Amino acid sequence: MSETRGRIAYITHRAVFSAAHRLYRDDLSPEANQSIFGKCATPFGHGHNYDLEVTLKGPVSPESGMVMGLAELEAIVDREVISKFDHRNLNRDVEAMAGINPTAEHLVRVIWKQLEPALPAGLLHNVSCRETPNNRSHFKGEH
């Protein structure tokens, strides 16, 4: 029989949310926005089915055999992210994104900031978000 206690494992919970956004900087001209953000700068925005993966890294509890209950992780992701981001406009309706250009890169950084205080200290390892099947960004809390 394998001894599993004390081993460091990773758990990932996946969740999806559907949101509108527009990539645009008010401090740049429409031409500059068009040249940097292309069709993502279209005036009235567009949308994605975002696919979020939240990964925790930590010791397997000798009591529960888990890093953290996946149901508990799901509830936290749901409360801190999905309930606030799903079926919203990231530029206009989401408090955590206020004043932030909602690129895929900023999005994972903001989601990390939302989740970290709600999780046991030191467990959050990676936040990854897929905008389309072809594009994904990751943040590991590195500065």
Added chain:
Amino acid sequence: MAKVYLTRRAGFCSAHRLYRPEWSDQKNWDVYGKCSSEHGHGHNYVIEVTICGEIDPETDMVMNLTDLKAIMERAILDPFDHHNLSMDVPQLKGVNTTAENLAVVCWDLLLPHLPDGTLYEVKILETENNAAYYRGE
């Protein structure tokens, strides 16, 4: 020499139950929720095994994926598939079959059959939305 990662995926269909006999039913329910239901439940598990190494200049492979497939079948799929992980898999005797523990045990089962230093990660997906992985740490 370039270091390359190679992943082989496989599936197994198994029942399990998360339950610690030394705890009360209420405590098991508090910790494991519906996963502690008395008669178990099941998943279409997916296991992804990643090995890592240099490309062999003779074969142009890190490892023959057919060999990796055969090792996974022998070590994991044969004993796990269409069994109850909490009841009738000798390799899991005494193990509470959380995704984390499964990833660790599968690592331990595969390690002796693979060339030294090649095993990089064992990932267990219980559902499309939940996965655990272990890297030997």
